[in-house]
Amino acid sequence: ASKEAGRGGYRFYTPDLNQHAMERLNIENGLRRALDNDTELFLEFQPQVELAGGRMIAAEALLRWRTPEGTVIPPGRFIPIAEETGLIVPIGEKVLRSACAALARWRAAGLPMPRVAVNIAAPQFESRKFGETVAAALAEFNVPADRIELELTESVIVRDADAALRAMARLKELGVSIALDDFGTGYSSLAYLSRMPIDLVKIDRAFVMRTTEDESARTIVRSIVALSHALRHKVVAEGVETRAQLTQLRRSGCDYVQGYLLARPMSEAALTAWLSSPITPAEALLGDKDGGL
Ligand code: C2E
Ligand code: MG
Ligand code: MG
Ligand code: MG
Numbered sequence: 001a002s003k004e005a006g007r008g009g010y011r012f013y014t015p016d017l018n019q020h021a022m023e024r025l026n027i028e029n030g031l032r033r034a035l036d037n038d039t040e041l042f043l044e045f046q047p048q049v050e051l052a053g054g055r056m057i058a059a060e061a062l063l064r065w066r067t068p069e070g071t072v073i074p075p076g077r078f079i080p081i082a083e084e085t086g087l088i089v090p091i092g093e094k095v096l097r098s099a100c101a102a103l104a105r106w107r108a109a110g111l112p113m114p115r116v117a118v119n120i121a122a123p124q125f126e127s128r129k130f131g132e133t134v135a136a137a138l139a140e141f142n143v144p145a146d147r148i149e150l151e152l153t154e155s156v157i158v159r160d161a162d163a164a165l166r167a168m169a170r171l172k173e174l175g176v177s178i179a180l181d182d183f184g185t186g187y188s189s190l191a192y193l194s195r196m197p198i199d200l201v202k203i204d205r206a207f208v209m210r211t212t213e214d215e216s217a218r219t220i221v222r223s224i225v226a227l228s229h230a231l232r233h234k235v236v237a238e239g240v241e242t243r244a245q246l247t248q249l250r251r252s253g254c255d256y257v258q259g260y261l262l263a264r265p266m267s268e269a270a271l272t273a274w275l276s277s278p279i280t281p282a283e284a285l286l287g288d289k290d291g292g293l
Helices: 015-036 075-085 088-108 122-126 130-141 161-174 190-195 205-210 215-230 243-252 268-276 281-286
Strands: 041-050 056-066 115-119 148-153 177-183 200-203 234-237
Touching (some): 015 075, 015 088, 041 088, 041 268, 088 115, 088 122, 088 130, 088 268, 115 177, 122 130, 130 161, 161 177, 161 190, 215 234, 215 243
Parallel strands (some): 056 115
Antiparallel strands (some): 041 056
């Protein structure tokens, strides 16, 4: 905004901007405090299921922040600030360890351990210690590497594509899966898509939302699925909210779905109940022999 502020730069001093700066500072200080205790930051989990049959293949870990006043701040408001201040690195490590701890508890309870997908911000991925951090979290909780999936966005290959490709290859050697998140919203070229050692492409919710109204969105989704399959990547659609969207995604050949229609993000206890139930709501919705609906 500074460039638009004009010669005088007077806009820096309007009450609005002051309030904005104040809120950022509050969030930054609050996050530092939250990192020091074990009560404020916690994870919810949202199932990803097979479009044919509804079997759960993974759960995405989504970070939540409940301040001492009891307000839950959504990640969209604090992750960007955590990225700018570098706090995302220790926060991300905490998320990885919490995800592994949850996996260890499901294993100890004798439940089928799902894969847990963990969102990784660019500054985490770019830190030279990142591979070690992942390996250490797996070892600490005795979790097999194939239970963890790292969700990266195209932004990680913008700065130094070759370094990013090498870092991805090292992570693959550890045995974790890699997903490309929010696909279609970034800037990566098709050339890089073919060179990235990824397992899964996640189609951004913006395209999923428009598939029922907009022929061009349907074309985009079909093309992403075809391209991904040609490169031997599986495809998951995020943000699926309606049966009509599900029908379009099935026609497009999408492999997996995630969204409020199947399940909302839920607490660890709720996911434990989900894992223990003989037929999950997603299986009830997608499970009949004709392939559902
Ligand atoms: P994302 O990784 O693309 O996660 C999917 C977001 O879509 C989540 O929002 C999820 O709650 C929401 N969602 C899922 N299904 C539906 C649906 O059917 N309809 C709608 N409207 N939304 C749906 P959430 O939890 O608010 O997270 C927002 C973003 O914050 C995430 O987008 C991710 O980029 C970031 N984030 C969340 N947790 C972490 C984390 O632990 N580390 C990092 N670095 N980023 C995180
Ligand atoms: Mg994600
Ligand atoms: Mg996403
Ligand atoms: Mg998204």
